[in-house]
Amino acid sequence: MAINPKKTPMPTQDPIERGRNFNEVAIGYTVEMALGEAERCLNCKNKPCVSGCPVNIDIPSFISKIKESDFEGAYQVISKYSSLPAVCGRVCPQESQCESKCTLGIKFEPVGIGRLERFVADYHNANATEKPVKPTPNGHKVAVVGSGPSGLTCAGDLAKKGYAVTVFEALHTAGGVLVYGIPEFRLPKSIVAKEVQTLNDLGVEVKTNVVIGKTLTVDELFEDGYEAVFIGSGAGLPNFMNIPGESLKGVYSANEFLTRSNLMKAYREKSDTPIMKGGKVAIVSGGNVAMDAARTALRLVAEKVYIVYRRYMTELPARKEEVEHAEEEGIDFKLLCNPIEILGYDNPDDKRDPKNGTVVGIKCIKMELGEPDERGRRSPVPVEGSEFVLDVDAVVMSIGTSPNPLIKSTVDGLEVNRKGCIIVNEDGLTSREGIYAGGDAVTGASTVISAMGAGKVAAKAIDDYIMNK
Amino acid sequence: MYRIVKKEELNPTVTFMSIEAPMVAKKAEPGQFIILRVDEEGERIPLTIAGYDREQGTVDIIFQIVGGTTMKLNAKNQGDYIQDFVGPLGNKTETEGVKKACIVGGGVGCAIAYPVAKKLHELGCEVTSIVGFRNKDLVILEKEFDEASDRLFRMSDDGSWGEQGVVTAPLKAMLDAGERFDVVIAIGPVIMMKFVTLTTKPYDQKTVVSMNPIMIDGTGMCGGCRLTVNENGKRVTKFACVDGPDFDAFTVDFDEAMMRGRMYAEFEAHVRDEACNLFKAEVK
Numbered sequence: 001m002a003i004n005p006k007k008t009p010m011p012t013q014d015p016i017e018r019g020r021n022f023n024e025v026a027i028g029y030t031v032e033m034a035l036g037e038a039e040r041c042l043n044c045k046n047k048p049c050v051s052g053c054p055v056n057i058d059i060p061s062f063i064s065k066i067k068e069s070d071f072e073g074a075y076q077v078i079s080k081y082s083s084l085p086a087v088c089g090r091v092c093p094q095e096s097q098c099e100s101k102c103t104l105g106i107k108f109e110p111v112g113i114g115r116l117e118r119f120v121a122d123y124h125n126a127n128a129t130e131k132p133v134k135p136t137p138n139g140h141k142v143a144v145v146g147s148g149p150s151g152l153t154c155a156g157d158l159a160k161k162g163y164a165v166t167v168f169e170a171l172h173t174a175g176g177v178l179v180y181g182i183p184e185f186r187l188p189k190s191i192v193a194k195e196v197q198t199l200n201d202l203g204v205e206v207k208t209n210v211v212i213g214k215t216l217t218v219d220e221l222f223e224d225g226y227e228a229v230f231i232g233s234g235a236g237l238p239n240f241m242n243i244p245g246e247s248l249k250g251v252y253s254a255n256e257f258l259t260r261s262n263l264m265k266a267y268r269e270k271s272d273t274p275i276m277k278g279g280k281v282a283i284v285s286g287g288n289v290a291m292d293a294a295r296t297a298l299r300l301v302a303e304k305v306y307i308v309y310r311r312y313m314t315e316l317p318a319r320k321e322e323v324e325h326a327e328e329e330g331i332d333f334k335l336l337c338n339p340i341e342i343l344g345y346d347n348p349d350d351k352r353d354p355k356n357g358t359v360v361g362i363k364c365i366k367m368e369l370g371e372p373d374e375r376g377r378r379s380p381v382p383v384e385g386s387e388f389v390l391d392v393d394a395v396v397m398s399i400g401t402s403p404n405p406l407i408k409s410t411v412d413g414l415e416v417n418r419k420g421c422i423i424v425n426e427d428g429l430t431s432r433e434g435i436y437a438g439g440d441a442v443t444g445a446s447t448v449i450s451a452m453g454a455g456k457v458a459a460k461a462i463d464d465y466i467m468n469k
Numbered sequence: 470m471y472r473i474v475k476k477e478e479l480n481p482t483v484t485f486m487s488i489e490a491p492m493v494a495k496k497a498e499p500g501q502f503i504i505l506r507v508d509e510e511g512e513r514i515p516l517t518i519a520g521y522d523r524e525q526g527t528v529d530i531i532f533q534i535v536g537g538t539t540m541k542l543n544a545k546n547q548g549d550y551i552q553d554f555v556g557p558l559g560n561k562t563e564t565e566g567v568k569k570a571c572i573v574g575g576g577v578g579c580a581i582a583y584p585v586a587k588k589l590h591e592l593g594c595e596v597t598s599i600v601g602f603r604n605k606d607l608v609i610l611e612k613e614f615d616e617a618s619d620r621l622f623r624m625s626d627d628g629s630w631g632e633q634g635v636v637t638a639p640l641k642a643m644l645d646a647g648e649r650f651d652v653v654i655a656i657g658p659v660i661m662m663k664f665v666t667l668t669t670k671p672y673d674q675k676t677v678v679s680m681n682p683i684m685i686d687g688t689g690m691c692g693g694c695r696l697t698v699n700e701n702g703k704r705v706t707k708f709a710c711v712d713g714p715d716f717d718a719f720t721v722d723f724d725e726a727m728m729r730g731r732m733y734a735e736f737e738a739h740v741r742d743e744a745c746n747l748f749k750a751e752v753k
Contacts, residue, residue, distance in 0.1 A: 170555065170686070170688045171686060171688075172506055172513075172552070172553040172555070180686075180690075208553070209553050209554065209555040210492065210555070211555060211556070211558065211688055214496065214556065214557060214558055214688075215492050215493065215496060215555070215556065215557070216492070234690075235690075236689050236690060237689050237690070237692060237708055237711070238690075238691070238692035240692075240695075240706055242706070246706070247695065247696075247697060247706075247725050247728075247729060248728075249728065249729065249731070249732045250732075252693075253691065253692035253693075255690055255691045255692055256685060256691040256692055256693045259685050259686065259690070259691050260685065263685075264512060264513065264685065265510070270510075271510070271512075272510060272511050272512035272537055272538055272541075273512040273513075273685075274512075274733040274736040354731065354734060354735070356728065357728040357729075357731075404688070404689045404690065404711075405689060405711055406688060406689060406711065
């Protein structure tokens, strides 16, 4: 049988319609689509795709189960490796991981591994009736700081080995960036809640409203009988550009903008949490977070949403799929453009005018690509005299974060690098015995799956450490 | 869920609540704050800790009813529960080495100033307190301040309580008379803190202010609480939740902080109006 050279397309909501709702953009494969796509897998003996997966899921094996229509069996394969399959199937950058290694990809489009993973996880969540079996307790206690992707993965892996795991979460809901950062239309919160519930069923206890470094310190966790601590506290304080006007009313960090909308549900009509709605919005920079912010702004009924990015389209750091979705929805990309000032309203006749200090525009300068540097990359340089103003009512700064200071300042002997990221060895071990770390707290802002990979590595190391103590 | 152990109306717009939160009570120090959410759909709001009892495991909050969330909170009664209560957040007020302090509290800010005065008093520090209110009906914690202070100046805008005038008047008089403090700590509306700073600066009198900007997570993630301070002639962004809430008064850009504080004024006013209509409907 001839192999279909193309991936089975993912059905999506109509771009215009979805730009005005928060429902999930990608609808998911039907059984027929999943079976068709699974048939494209060559089931290679050397399994190159597995090496591209940060948590080493046995991909050909789960796809084989799909071919047999044993969808629950496929789920069982994935769940051996991943604690969050429904999440990964949605937000992993498969094109640069598993799918980039797919043999089929040499001649054709690679197998839609991520789409199949999502199909399997959704099938399980919709049909499974049995709760996961709680493993026999091994009598050891481990604490996990932060309930984002790295913490949940570490907790899940340890719980499966019989550890009593407690996850401490600073916010009121478990999930970390999966609930405060990634929008509903890309990752429905009910899916995150379901994955957390699965971990609860395995015996993982999540304690919300506990800020490690404030409510409790890491050393107190050891005093409480935890034998090891995993720190997955995530990315921290948002960066700003240090240009004039960043304190004006209507300037948000991407973290604040997304947290208001996602975690605090400000997008709902009757939410208690306010957010700027409507008007024109500029998002500064071009990563995945910027795409999320832009598409969220659009759904908050913005008239116009701009992405302002100082380099060229092909250099946008965001996933291709996210950029394509944003373009389809009508986000306006202002490329080779750099903000130099945010402009605010100022009524010279009335100092008490409540409008004073609200954003009215963003002044940008056009950029051109300069001479290539030693690495051959042409960096953008400003074009003199090319300043122009975009009329906007809100600006979202999405230029990265710096690590959270709360933990490093309260753990003696915890080494961090110049940027404040926690230093770990290849097992995720920090400079302190029994303290492990992973995810953005170690790497700075990165992906969900790499954080999960770090949680997985640390869980194994923690198990070795405690068992050999 | 966190139980409201005690509720007391201090004046028509200011309420005291004692909340059962043993983990927070164990660590709480004057100057720190908590973040709460009244119910499942609620907004996260920061409130500075007004007191704590480590044995009973309770934390006190005092809040002014200004918007939707504080109205909802005020509708709760003793024995009811609130959804979330997290802390203690921020840094404690620095009390080490302070032998003589002047505490300036304005309006509901006195609720935050009081635990600072009390702690300094307990540490054997000489405490001068200046507390100001618009009028006598809005006065809170008079007895408490009296007990925690070696000297207490009572000020009101209309003269209906204590002396008529602003809090900076007795402060300036003392400084003019040559009196100096290890630190002046001002807590209240931003405009008051600005004027306290304008008063103490000519005398180079060390002054600390407690900033209370808009916040969401309170743990150094969202950046909503940012303010600008002047560090060696450079304007630097700081975050009240992890760098503060106390700041060296001479460095803070108060005008910007006031402007940012009004970001959602319209939203809050709208919520208030809607609630008022609801109340009207109930009366009918």
